[in-house]
Amino acid sequence: MSPVSRSTILLALDSVGIDPLGHDRPESVYAESRFLFPRGKQGDVVPINDAPIPGALVATDVIGNDPRGAIECALTYTSIFSGQSAVDRHGLMRGLGLKEGLFKQLIADANLFRQFDHPCLLNAIFPAHLSFFGSSHVEDLLPRVDRQAVETGLRYRGRAVQFKGTDKNGFAELFTLAEINQNIFVHAAREAGVRLNTWQDVRDGRALTSTMTHELEAEFHVEFFDEEPLPVHTPGAAARILTAQAQRHDFTFYKYQIPDLVSHTGNLELARRVFSIIEDFVEAVLQGTDPDTIVIVTSDHGHLEQLATSHAHPKTRVPTWCFGPDAAHNAARLRRPEDLFHVLVEFAPRLSVA
Numbered sequence: 433m434s435p436v437s438r439s440t441i442l443l444a445l446d447s448v449g450i451d452p453l454g455h456d457r458p459e460s461v462y463a464e465s466r467f468l469f470p471r472g473k474q475g476d477v478v479p480i481n482d483a484p485i486p487g488a489l490v491a492t493d494v495i496g497n498d499p500r501g502a503i504e505c506a507l508t509y510t511s512i513f514s515g516q517s518a519v520d521r522h523g524l525m526r527g528l529g530l531k532e533g534l535f536k537q538l539i540a541d542a543n544l545f546r547q548f549d550h551p552c553l554l555n556a557i558f559p560a561h562l563s564f565f566g567s568s569h570v571e572d573l574l575p576r577v578d579r580q581a582v583e584t585g586l587r588y589r590g591r592a593v594q595f596k597g598t599d600k601n602g603f604a605e606l607f608t609l610a611e612i613n614q615n616i617f618v619h620a621a622r623e624a625g626v627r628l629n630t631w632q633d634v635r636d637g638r639a640l641t642s643t644m645t646h647e648l649e650a651e652f653h654v655e656f657f658d659e660e661p662l663p664v665h666t667p668g669a670a671a672r673i674l675t676a677q678a679q680r681h682d683f684t685f686y687k688y689q690i691p692d693l694v695s696h697t698g699n700l701e702l703a704r705r706v707f708s709i710i711e712d713f714v715e716a717v718l719q720g721t722d723p724d725t726i727v728i729v730t731s732d733h734g735h736l737e738q739l740a741t742s743h744a745h746p747k748t749r750v751p752t753w754c755f756g757p758d759a760a761h762n763a764a765r766l767r768r769p770e771d772l773f774h775v776l777v778e779f780a781p782r783l784s785v786a
């Protein structure tokens with residue numbers, strides 16, 4: 433095998449599950465899908481023929497053998513970035529929070545970012561830290577901002593922001609704005625020495641916030657944080673930023689957070705709009721990448737597909753799409769989130785030399 437340096441891209445969509453009632457019915461959030469959920473196609477591994485690069489879709493099980501408790505983001509991201517099942521080791525969340533020490537141990541044992549010579553975390557970190565993000569993985573990097581000062585100083589659509597609780601769900605908007613979302617991949621990136629992007633990198637066209645198009649940030653009065661507003665841009669423009677970075681790195685990871693926030697609104701039309709943004713973004717990414725590039729799109733748990741009926745993360749399987757060489761073969765191997773680690777490392781340049 434020749435030691436060709438190949439670009440791999442992993443996109444994570446927060447809270448996008450497979451529709452358990454079928455994406456073909458008109459009521460489905462995915463009814464208008466142009467290529468990600470092809471109509472009339474069932475089966476284990478579904479070919480995606482209408483994408484700019486041929487691909488395949490598989491249902492990935494993020495719950496495993498643990499039917500009790502709640503599926504939370506950090507469980508799936510720990511599995512993806514460590515190659516071990518965090519659900520098998522930890523169990524689902526049962527009301528007492530998550531044992532973060534175990535997640536960190538799994539990441540210390542194996543870290544996806546460390547498997548590559550030039551990894552990139554595309555998500556930018558907002559340069560302020562709220563002290564009530566107790567277990568943020570980046571808290572020591574960022575200046576602390578008093579909660580009360582934020583509540584009196586920050587404006588959203590002209591109104592003061594009121595936080596409902598101390599957990600991330602109590603202030604979903606700021607959760608995204610702040611970008612310090614307690615996700616294990618930020619910890620993994622830091623442990624691997626991956627540079628953490630800031631909003632200045634976003635302004636310079638080198639990184640994305642987790643809202644991708646910045647429409648949400650545009651609604652905030654961010655001058656409170658001594659920050660200039662971010663330019664609103666299209667999914668296509670965001671995709672160009674991603675593909676440019678993917679050309680300079682052998683592994684590029686980006687997480688899109690908006691489906692999670694939209695899922696908590698219960699607004700079907702909004703959910704459909706967000707899904708069309710996802711599809712436009714993935715299409716533009718595929719149009720902008722070499723057909724030799726491995727592009728994988730996955731999710732950490734469901735919700736968008738059942739936002740009208742579920743107030744918590746439903747225990748549905750999540751879609752994982754593979755594009756590029758051997759797409760169907762790769763997709764068939766992605767039954768669990770930890771499988772992503774093992775498939776992706778096969779494309780790491782140092783391993784292809786061996």
Ligand SMILES: [Zn+2]
Pocket residue numbers: 446447504505692732733
């Ligand atoms: Zn999530």
